[in-house]
Amino acid sequence: MTLLQTRVEDRVAAKFRKVALRQGLKPYTYLQQLITAAADLPELNNWSGHWVRMEALHLRDGNTSFSEIRAAADER
Amino acid sequence: MIYADTSFIASAYGKDVNTAAARSYLLREEPTLPFGFLHWPELTRFLWITQPEVADKIWDLVSEDLMERKKLAAHEADANRVSRRAAGLLRHYCPRWQKLRCLDTLHVAYAVEENFKTFLSFDIASYQRVLASSQKLKVWPPLTESEKKLLK
Numbered sequence: 001m002t003l004l005q006t007r008v009e010d011r012v013a014a015k016f017r018k019v020a021l022r023q024g025l026k027p028y029t030y031l032q033q034l035i036t037a038a039a040d041l042p043e044l045n046n047w048s049g050h051w052v053r054m055e056a057l058h059l060r061d062g063n064t065s066f067s068e069i070r071a072a073a074d075e076r
Numbered sequence: 077m078i079y080a081d082t083s084f085i086a087s088a089y090g091k092d093v094n095t096a097a098a099r100s101y102l103l104r105e106e107p108t109l110p111f112g113f114l115h116w117p118e119l120t121r122f123l124w125i126t127q128p129e130v131a132d133k134i135w136d137l138v139s140e141d142l143m144e145r146k147k148l149a150a151h152e153a154d155a156n157r158v159s160r161r162a163a164g165l166l167r168h169y170c171p172r173w174q175k176l177r178c179l180d181t182l183h184v185a186y187a188v189e190e191n192f193k194t195f196l197s198f199d200i201a202s203y204q205r206v207l208a209s210s211q212k213l214k215v216w217p218p219l220t221e222s223e224k225k226l227l228k
Binding site for chain 1 (some may be wrong): 129
């Protein structure tokens with residue numbers, strides 16, 4: 001199956017070719033590698049992908065719980 | 077048909093002592109959790125208190141998830157009907173469990189009225205999970221031994 005016959009600006013194509021050659025690959029082989037890697041990425045809109053997105057937010061460590069936060073405000 | 081109270085959803089979108097447990101359940105079941113009128117204010121408060129620097133970003137994620145309807149789905153219920161059911165539950169149970177709280181009872185009433193079968197909650201310190209179990213909802217995490225004693 002052929003995928004992504006995409007027209008891009010000349011400067012983008014030239015840069016892509018340069019990066020591929022720098023890695024010892026032909027541009028098409030490099031493009032195939034990128035597509036394969038992208039297909040292996042977790043889906044971000046399910047619960048598996050959810051944690052990837054949450055980790056990127058660098059949340060504060062929570063040593064408390066929702067119940068304790070409520071109780072701290074005397075929320076009944 | 078799974079209903080999660082705000083303690084569960086907060087553990088999934090924030091970081092607290094129950095986040096690891098929420099994560100393992102969600103990865104295993106991949107449920108679409110209903111997001112109703114009780115969740116909006118409670119989750120907002122939790123996020124802006126515990127993660128003030130990134131609360132806006134988390135809220136964007138919640139909004140995006142509500143639009144995609146894979147992890148969360150906005151759920152509409154008749155607030156009057158839910159409240160009347162909660163009043164009925166309180167009339168019946170609060171003489172026995174005097175620390176049973178209104179908001180906790182509303183969550184259980186919501187799940188019962190909307191015919192959910194499973195009730196997810198980490199609110200072990202209250203009578204909410206016990207009440208849910210008394211209404212034939214399957215509670216997760218399972219009731220603790222001390223919670224089971226309250227049912228007798």
